[in-house]
Amino acid sequence: MTVALTRTKVEQALSHDFEAVAAKLPGGRAVTEARKAAIGTFAALGLPHRRIEQWKWTDLRSALKEPLSPAVGGAAKTSAPDIDAALEDLAALDAYRMVFVDGQHVPELSTVAAAKGLEIASLAAALAKSGDHAGDGLIAASAIGQEAVIALNTAFMTDGAVIRIGKAVRLDKPLLLVFARTATEGRLVTTRNILELGDGAHATVIEAHVALRGAAPGQANTLSDVSVGDGAHLTHTKCTVAGEAASHLATWLATLGKAATYHAFQLTASTGLARNNLFVTFKGEGAKLDISGAFLGRGAEHIDTTLVVDHAVPGCESRELFKGVLADKAHGVFQGKVIVRPDAQKSDGKQMAQVLMLSQDAEFDSKPELEIHADDVVCGHGSTAAEIDEDLLFYMRSRGIPTAEARALLIESFIVEAIDKVGDERVRAALAGIATRRLATLSASQP
């Protein structure tokens, strides 16, 4: 039975806008076909809404009210100091840099060095070269399920980073991918990254999703398609400080080869609406996944982390630790699903989500889920929401520490356990700095 749905203003605009901009989007015939198919999928699905189980706490249909025009080409002029200011502590990181402004690669601001066994290109360039063949996995992600957000990404993606690291190649410095939003009137910015690590390769990749000073409200739809080869090691970090008037829809799709290590972390703060979708699939035995995050919400911010870890093969280990601090009327969501397939014996999965509630009006919804079809497995999950411990606060105050300082210290000590999970020491220090600055305003908020 089909139900005739009335489409919202935003849904109608998206379909309509696609027709208008399709010709300007990069890619040959095969890519264009894939985009058309994707917008068709989207037209059938509409924006995710609360009656769809995985979206019940993040109803995009009602949250996204104003249509935004898709950004296609013509990035606003931006200076390196502006980017550095938006990057905060990450600016000082000794890293290769690839900068995207309003979804457009800006080579002048990028410092990517060429190295043997390393292929780095902008997605726009790669798509342009693809001709009649989609090939090379550039749009493989569109095959994943009936996800409207992914379909939109396929339809509208303008640019991103394509990084292919050859067998046993070690990237000597972290690679920082910067996605900056400018003051150009409200835009829908759609980017996609391809991260491929060959067998035994090592790399540290950071995505920074930031807003330049005075940035207009906008929406980002970003997707990273990650594959970590046998015995390869990827440290993948995302720092999202997109601005209070911004929506950020992020999808990470990762597959891990035999004995691969994927060390992922996501910090989300100062972002109006964030949905972080993570899908990780073990493809080879003996792989390790460590995926963690910290989210800081205040005002009416809404931060959702939804992850699915698929133990499709035996003998893999997954660890997840997400910690959030919610002030004012902020709303946090954590949905974590661990699937253990019938053959995936000796799977070891642990998942934990913990939130510190700084206000009576803050809200946290959590749904940890285990779907286990094998018998010889060790799996566990948990979720807690707590307030600041008054006894600890008194203990600290009795030592002369003023309330505000004591609260700040307790909040920081809560979140530090998650930040400590950041895989690279220098990146960890930078993220700690960015988080601490936000915590100062959070701890000053009214309980």
Place this chain on the structure above:
Amino acid sequence: MLEIKNLRVKLADEDKLILNGVSLEVPKGQVHAIMGPNGSGKSTLAYVLAGREGYEVIDGEVLWNGEDLLAMEPDERAAKGVFLAFQYPMEIPGVATLTFLRTAFNAVRRKRGQKELTTPEFLKRVREEATSLGIADEILKRPVNVGFSGGEKKRMEILQMAVLEPSLCVLDETDSGLDIDAVRVVSAGVTKLRSKDRAMLVITHYQRLLNYIVPDKVHVMAGGTIRKTGGKELALELEKTGYAEFKSKALESA
């Protein structure tokens, strides 16, 4: 001087009276002991002096150097020199002991109008005190009290006390759960801090601590009041007779 006058305290959200008219005075330079059976209200008195929430003062007053202590916030009291060594020190995951000490130290120094120390000066101070209390350097890097043994926690309380230089020290059962060697170390730490500018209130269930920290006066607390006051020999008497006498009276008055 600490002056506690007819202090009556109940639980804030329950109709339960815990301190039923406590009066005592501790002049500067003196050490007074409070002894008494479990549940007599000793910790409650200590908490009320430090400013813990959850209690309601329904009568009486507490003056410290002539100032109304009960009107002050806990951190203000600390700045005025009040220090409570907790019967059950709290664990603070994620906050390194040194960071905690430093934050507290700087806070009270600022409020007292004293200059903060440089990091090397501060570290030197803390290490000296820690060494004399037998606290290993490595422990100072660990989160406050997390995974510490009972003895380590109590030593840490005394270390905090030594570093923060209070003028009114309240020690709540600092000896409980310690073996005799630890009692000696902790007592030595406390005794070192005895001075003509400091008043101390040492709460204990057992007499043995008072062999090492010899009090000027001993008060017996039972049923939420001071039932008897005497010299240090009172502690020895209690060691022989126990608290039976006070317990029965406490029940009668209840």
